[in-house]
Amino acid sequence: MKDHAALSEEFNIDEPRVNWHDETLWFIRQKRDRMAHGIPEWEWLRETASQIKNNVLSNLSAYLEQFEINALANGITVHWAADAKEHNEIIHSILKKHQVERMVKSKSMLTEECHLNDYLTENGIEVIDSDLGERIVQLGKEHPSHIVLPCIHKKKEEIGELFHKYLGTAEGESDPQVLTEAARQHLRDTFLTRRVALTGVNFAVAETGEFVVCTNEGNADMGVHLSEVHIASMGIEKIIPERKHLGVFLRLLTRSATGQPITTYSSHFKSPRPGQEMHIVLVDNGRSRQLGREDFRNSLKCIRCGSCMNTCPVYRRSGGHSYHSVISGPIGSILAPNLDMKEFADLPFASTLCGSCSNVCPVKIDIHDQLYKWRQVLVKEGYVSNVKSVSIKTMTWVLSFPALFAFAGKSGRWVMKTLPFLVNNKLNPWYKSREMPVPPKESFREWYAKNRGSK
Amino acid sequence: MTVGLFIPCYVDQFYPQAGIATLQLLEKLGVDVVYPSRQTCCGQPMANSGFSHLTQECDDLITENFAGFDYVVVPSGSCALHIKDHLHSEKHPDDAKILRTRVYELVEFMTDILKVKDLKARFPHKVGVHQSCHGLRGLHLSQMSELVAPPFSKPEQLLNMVEGIELISLNRVDECCGFGGTFCVAEEAVSSKMGKDRVADHIHNGAEYITGADLSCLMHMEGILRRQKSNVKVMHIAEILNSL
Secondary structure (H helix, E strand, O other), X not given: OOOHHHHHHHHOOOHHHHHHHHHHHHHHHHHHHHHHHOOOOHHHHHHHHHHHXXXXXXXXXXXXXXXXXXXXXXXXXXXXXXXXXXXXXXXXXXXXXXXXXXXXEOOOHHHHHOOXXXXXXXXXXXXXXXXXXXXXXXXXXXXXOOOOOOOOOOOHHHHHHHHHHHHOOOOOOOOHHHHHHXXXXXXXXXXXXXXXXXXXXXXXXXXXXXXXXXXXXXXXXXXXXXXXXXXXXEEHHHEEOOHHHHHHHHHHHHHHHOOOOOOOEEEEEOOOOOOOEEEEEEEOOOHHXXXXXXXXXXXXXXXXXXXXXXXXXXXXXXXXXXXXXXXXXXXXXXXXXXXXXXXXXXXXXXXXXXXXXXXXXXOOOOHHHHHHHHHHHHHHOOOOOOXXXXXXXXXXXXXXXXXXXXXXXXXXXXXXXXXXOOOXXXXXXXXXXXXXXXXXXXXXXHHHHHHOOOO | OEEEEOOOHHHHHHOHHXXXXXXXXXXXXXXXXXXXXXXXXXXXXXXXXXXXXXXXXXXXHHHHXXXXXXXXXEOOHHHHHHHHHHOOOOXXXXXXXXXXXXXXXXXXXXXXXXOOOOOOOEOOOEEEEOOOHHHHHHOOOEOOOOOOOOOOEHHHHHHOXXXXXXXXXXXXXXXXXXXXXXXXXXXXXXXXXXXXXXXXXXXXXXOOEEEEOOHHHHHHHHHHHHHOOOOOEEEEHHHHHOOO
């Protein structure tokens, strides 16, 4: 399987497209900046959100139990899923009980994480994603490249081609308004005919047993209000203690995500309407394990705004799919190794550790420090020797520096262990698009000895 | 006040002029500077590649060479930050602990410790300032563009004391140049693209020189500028502050 470096190299073959992708996401970063600067207490909000989430993580089981009691009292059926498999089986059992073979889904990264669509399709159930971006990647048989902007990697002309093929729009049609209208008509039919609707969860309130779903398109509401059964899938870290805390998180979420003051819809679901069934599935899938990793636990504070992706200079120039993980970008790179260290050993290295991600993060996750820490863990656990891009290339380059070589030669192990052959400059990837610095007549050391004497 | 001068390994080998400028600048400001000759590398290339458990020899050498100085000054934000954040010595744990609090990058040493108010320097050129990520977000040499907080810039504060200099503004004030230590080879495609984009921003806004407090970033951008046969040059901030 190709690693991040190899996939990024492919992405960079088309430089104008890289420029377009970079500019598109930078535009969103700028919108985020303007919104943040409009709130004088922005940094206080981030700190408050961070502390609320720290409290949640320290008392996670208690808040979840409190939520369950209140949700049950509200008439919601509560399910617990230890992993993706259990989650998918629970959803399937609900669909079977109602003898339903078609379901409408609004955006949920958790169901992507659990590969629910594939599972249900294999079991003969058709799933239609109703979020426009998700529907586009679904039609293109792709996965989201961004957690908030699933089809940000696609140009409107490419979306036009997909819609021409699947939704019958005119050939060559790429006007966003026309395409959106075609999607609306197509989805309207879906909403009217599906008996079961699945949504994600942005926040679940322990105090009240309600949950909140944030969308811009209203598609979650359309699906849910017309359905007989509402299923909500939720990662256990989405819990917040009290309803008033939404006053912090809702102010941060969309300003960080897309540079809007708030999502168009922040829908609260508390109890099923008469005749409706409401289910919530609380999913662990590795979250408890991450909670137990002291250095990485606060990655669970994430509210999935995607701002770390928009600001990441690597993400903008490598595209979401280069991360070969459901959640891409900096946050994906610290979450993925928890799920599979071997498969995702390359991701913590897909960063310059510039730190911009940690600065935009609305809940103050120390993302770049965790990237550094994951590198240490992955090396110690022996997963990095297989990541060619990291080991051999790095060695070759380090050896091209005489001073480092002198040191490394003395210290020995690090270099000698990994490098069985002598340095060959043609193998050094630096030269592909950069000149090496010109060695001067004398080093600083030599100059100093000559001009200042040895002190 | 006696200052130990730490010259990063690649500066020693490839950019001695930046080391010389740092030394002369500090001497002009009345500081007694010593360069301990047995110093090597801060260990960052290894640590950032995940091999921090193999940097003990580096850490011991730094501790032995620099214990006892009032301050340690490094003309590199990245190396200074690495020592501040990660220096540990099993042989000399207490010395290492103290040392971590005495390490300063050159610019912050000049603005925060020496409190330099004026300089006799002249550099009549258009200059773009590159904010290195470790200097910016690690050492807070300038305000970070992501935060809602009052702006400041220690490098610009010093550069504005230089006669004739014209600091240009950039479209993206503090984007990473893509060097990233071993990232520059492990992720060659993205790294090069980031470097090209950063250099283009400076060129587009009329820079004759790109300067900064980190030669690793400047080395990266120089590699790209020279490959493009550009006339734009890179120069460490110490050389500009020391120029007459």
